[in-house]
Amino acid sequence: MAEIALRKVAKTYFSATPVRALESVDLDIAEGEFVALLGPSGCGKSTLLNILAGFEGSSEGSALIDGGAIGRPGPDRGVVFQEAALFPWLTVWENVVFGPKMQGLPKSEYEGRARELLATVGLKDFAQSYPAQLSGGMRQRVGIARVLVMQPRALLMDEPFGALDAQTRMAMQELLLTVWEKLNTTVVFVTHDIDEAILLADRVFVMTARPARIGREIAITLPRPRSIDDLTSPEFTRYKAEIMAEMRSAHHQAETA
Numbered sequence: 001m002a003e004i005a006l007r008k009v010a011k012t013y014f015s016a017t018p019v020r021a022l023e024s025v026d027l028d029i030a031e032g033e034f035v036a037l038l039g040p041s042g043c044g045k046s047t048l049l050n051i052l053a054g055f056e057g058s059s060e061g062s063a064l065i066d067g068g069a070i071g072r073p074g075p076d077r078g079v080v081f082q083e084a085a086l087f088p089w090l091t092v093w094e095n096v097v098f099g100p101k102m103q104g105l106p107k108s109e110y111e112g113r114a115r116e117l118l119a120t121v122g123l124k125d126f127a128q129s130y131p132a133q134l135s136g137g138m139r140q141r142v143g144i145a146r147v148l149v150m151q152p153r154a155l156l157m158d159e160p161f162g163a164l165d166a167q168t169r170m171a172m173q174e175l176l177l178t179v180w181e182k183l184n185t186t187v188v189f190v191t192h193d194i195d196e197a198i199l200l201a202d203r204v205f206v207m208t209a210r211p212a213r214i215g216r217e218i219a220i221t222l223p224r225p226r227s228i229d230d231l232t233s234p235e236f237t238r239y240k241a242e243i244m245a246e247m248r249s250a251h252h253q254a255e256t257a
Ligand SMILES: Nc1ncnc2c1ncn2[C@@H]1O[C@H](COP(=O)(O)OP(=O)(O)OP(=O)(O)O)[C@@H](O)[C@H]1O
Pocket: 013, 014, 015, 019, 020, 021, 039, 040, 041, 042, 043, 044, 045, 046, 047, 048, 210
């Protein structure tokens, strides 16, 4: 699984007025670690994830995966966005096997894995359905299976459950925990939701207002396996109070900047 390192990463967008999105971000993520990024709206979380994905370059500093500089997007990194970008004209099964098929892999190398993943995300009986016939949560589960079938070394997730209702969201969080505990992929997870960050992550990074830096790192030592029952434990509440205070001060800096 991937080890990720950011060294003094900065990013300026040269639009009509230049925007400094990131400033001197240093981050070390261990193999198999689950990391969550929280921060005020517009601070630069997606920018950071896009640099890790290779969708855009940094203006300064370096981003490394397993010691090598991150260049273009690659199959070692799977990216999941808020909306699963499924092909509407393909069935669930065809969507899931699309990547390995395009890579020219023989069926024997990916079909078994694809079947297993569909079962893991609870969609075994929907293999022949089309995306339009699925709920938002089901579509997102297809999206996750589609990325995992490529066996990425790191999973980069940008608000993946942001568009889902509260109940579906909790089910998806539990599903992701199950999948991650099984595969132990390195995960970088961007969210606005403090509960979600605490429930899922080994470490939560609270970013400052733009230009974003890592303001605070909080190690979440709640035992694993975790479940949504943990949301009401006293330790959980303590973490939440600590992170809320940090977020409030980040928000205040954003307002007064
Ligand atoms: N392609 C771009 N061109 C110019 N400016 C951009 C571009 N992408 C992002 N920005 C700016 O960079 C800053 C950081 O944006 P980013 O999307 O990374 O924030 P974010 O923390 O993910 O926000 P949110 O939490 O609201 O999703 C914003 O001010 C945004 O307007």
